[in-house]
Amino acid sequence: MSQKSPIKCIFSVDVEDWFHILDVQSTPELSEWESLPSHVEKNFRRLLDLFSEKKVSASCFFLGWIAEKYPDLVKEASDRGHEIASHGYSHKLVYQMTAEEFFNDAVKSRHIIENIVGRPVSGYRSAGFSTTVSTPWFFEKLIEAGYQYDSSVFPAPRGHGGLKTNDFAPYFVKGNERGIIEFPITVTKLFGKPLCFFGGGYLRLFPYFLIRNMTLKVLSEGRPAVFYVHPREIDPAHPRLPMNIIRRFKSYVNLSTTKGKISQILDDFEFATFESFVNDHPELTQGE
Numbered sequence: 331m332s333q334k335s336p337i338k339c340i341f342s343v344d345v346e347d348w349f350h351i352l353d354v355q356s357t358p359e360l361s362e363w364e365s366l367p368s369h370v371e372k373n374f375r376r377l378l379d380l381f382s383e384k385k386v387s388a389s390c391f392f393l394g395w396i397a398e399k400y401p402d403l404v405k406e407a408s409d410r411g412h413e414i415a416s417h418g419y420s421h422k423l424v425y426q427m428t429a430e431e432f433f434n435d436a437v438k439s440r441h442i443i444e445n446i447v448g449r450p451v452s453g454y455r456s457a458g459f460s461t462t463v464s465t466p467w468f469f470e471k472l473i474e475a476g477y478q479y480d481s482s483v484f485p486a487p488r489g490h491g492g493l494k495t496n497d498f499a500p501y502f503v504k505g506n507e508r509g510i511i512e513f514p515i516t517v518t519k520l521f522g523k524p525l526c527f528f529g530g531g532y533l534r535l536f537p538y539f540l541i542r543n544m545t546l547k548v549l550s551e552g553r554p555a556v557f558y559v560h561p562r563e564i565d566p567a568h569p570r571l572p573m574n575i576i577r578r579f580k581s582y583v584n585l586s587t588t589k590g591k592i593s594q595i596l597d598d599f600e601f602a603t604f605e606s607f608v609n610d611h612p613e614l615t616q617g618e
């Protein structure tokens with residue numbers, strides 16, 4: 331059963347390790363990361379194998395720290411036909427950085443990743459979708475840092491971040507010199523409330539038929555459905571960070587069934603990368 335639609339979905343991966351869960355007291359500091367056992371190579375390669383099996387190109391947002399440590403992983407993803415983008419360097423929440431710290435972090439990760447793949451990196455996604463009303467400089471700094479598009483706006487309330495907006499479809503943001511395209515994380519309204527069925531805890535929690543129906547609804551509204559996963563989400567055996575019961579549920583529910591769910595999603599829909607979507611939709615840059 332395959333759903334053909336003129337508007338494609340986008341499948342994205344935030345390439346980071348199991349200890350990069352944000353905003354819990356036990357989140358380790360960057361200085362500790364090196365000493366922790368890593369699971370990212372094994373889990374990300376499992377995702378790459380699944381993408382190969384389904385002949386899907388994904389958009390891979392590499393944390394700069396991961397790219398620096400595992401350059402072969404970045405090269406492999408690029409060689410296997412995926413878009414390589416940036417998830418910043420140090421996985422700090424945007425609203426916990428100054429504009430200058432944010433700019434430096436975004437530039438650093440772009441340079442590291444571009445040096446590995448040998449081509450320009452155009453996309454950015456912030457840690458925890460953490461651009462909010464308290465970071466009004468966000469888009470201007472990303473433009474200055476050399477990015478062409480962003481996918482960090484989460485248009486629904488969430489634990490960290492969330493930006494209240496009715497712009498659910500991709501849109502162009504005008505800057506001082508040039509602009510940038512924003513691909514908000516996909517939400518759709520259920521009982522009047524915007525909800526994201528396409529990544530994180532809800533993707534793992536909800537049954538596949540509901541995710542499929544919500545994806546069809548989004549596509550019928552002329553918007554791409556942007557899915558997002560982390561390599562740790564297909565690995566029920568990864569180590570756990572201590573956290574309260576609510577966060578533990580959100581972070582770890584249904585890890586054992588997520589790979590199967592991703593496989594069904596990849597079977598049922600057609601996918602573009604962010605870059606190919608922009609190429610197919612030149613109207614998105616018409617503000618320039």
Ligand SMILES: [Zn+2]
Pocket residue numbers: 344346350417421456457458
């Ligand atoms: Zn992240």
